[in-house]
Amino acid sequence: MCFDTEVIGNATLYHGDALEILPALQGGFAAVLCDPPYCSGGVTVAEKARDTSSKYQSSEHKGLYPEFAGDARDQRSFLTWSMLWLGRARALAAPGALIAVFSDWRQLPTTTDALQCAGWVWRGIIPWDKTESSRPQKGRYRHQAEFVIWGTNGARPFAGPIAPGAFRMPIPRPKHHMAGKPVALMEGLLMPVEGAVLDPFMGSGTVGLACAARGLPYVGIEFERAYFEIAKARLKQWRSDCPAETT
Template sequence: MNEDIYLYNDNCIKVMQKLPDNSVDLILTDPPYNIGNFMKDRQTNLNRMRKNFFVGAGWDNEDYHDWLGNMTQFFVEAHRILKTKGTLIMFMSVLKVESIIELAQTTGFYYKTTGIWHKTNPMPRNMNLHFVNSNEPWLYFINDGKTGTFNNKGKLELDFIQTSVTPASEKKFGKHPTQKPVTLMDHFINLLSNPGDTVLDPFMGSGTTGVSAVSNDRKFIGIEVSEEYYKLSKRRILNNSI
């Protein structure tokens, strides 16, 4: 789009393969969790959910071995394009945390920790059937090193981050079923990168990482395979609006 913002409507592996070595400071992303088929068999009221809920949409229903293969390719390219001691933050289902850690370690990443994003106002889905899910894991890796940028300024930073879910004000250009709030991405971008750094989101979705990166004076590369969500991301990022 300009020298500081590059947006691609394409498969992320294809685009990442064209990016230069050692060109990205931070990868902050929310890939498919590969739990669509698993969730279909759960005792839930999904038939009442909106039609674009990820379980019914089909884009998270990949065969597990195919998903592992694709994520392996992702980590190979992420290792190449991230700078030495660059950071990778990835949201992931708790069911797949072990798989992701193993893949990352085999491709040159140092595993730092698994943290939690706690949603203060989660959707009360299936509240009369079981505990309401209010936590979502994120994983923290360093590329070819054991520590990277960490702008805590002497403040204790916990691996437990608490925010509300995405407010309606951040969905005025359109909605995504797994959209994250801007304040959550702000937390990671300000802590783990510096102004002028390049932030990459290979699974851009609704573009929240891009909105946060641009508003915090970072360069941004975003990749989204869905044309619908690419257009949504483009509208949000170019308007620099939440």
């Protein structure tokens, strides 16, 4: 099977569906770090089927970023889909490899279930405090945190750097994706990693930039053509801006 592929330094980017591309990859990844679509906006089928910009952005920001697919699944199909990609990712992971998967509060229980159903050993939850830059809600508590569910592919020795168990940093401004996250956050999550990193939901390439900064090989997969092109451009710009890191 032939996929649209771009190689930029030690990063390899694929355009297509992760469920189709993952079985075609070579294994041995030291870590899986990704931000899949949460499918958490709305409760009814009609609400979930709305554009992602309508679900996750205020009206004044609508249209700033391309839409992304895969966010309209109901809870049962989200669990099944998550088990599928998590299982295929684990098949590519080295023994003891790390996995770190983003989630919001609504999908936190389902994602921890899916991780374990796919055969990973669930090790904990890392909160990302988005600071007071997150959207306020009058008369309610601010939704100020997202979460990283992490685990390992079987046993992992107690060796190597110690990474933080929580992060506090604001949402990046400007963003390249409506669900964009800071490059520094991804760099922090990669602290214990030595080896190639797999990212089945590349988005705008934030994990790829963190891998480039840390000198780690990277494989990213993105379904949406618009975000695939944004990720390519960002990684090419990074190499142009940091020539000393590319020799």
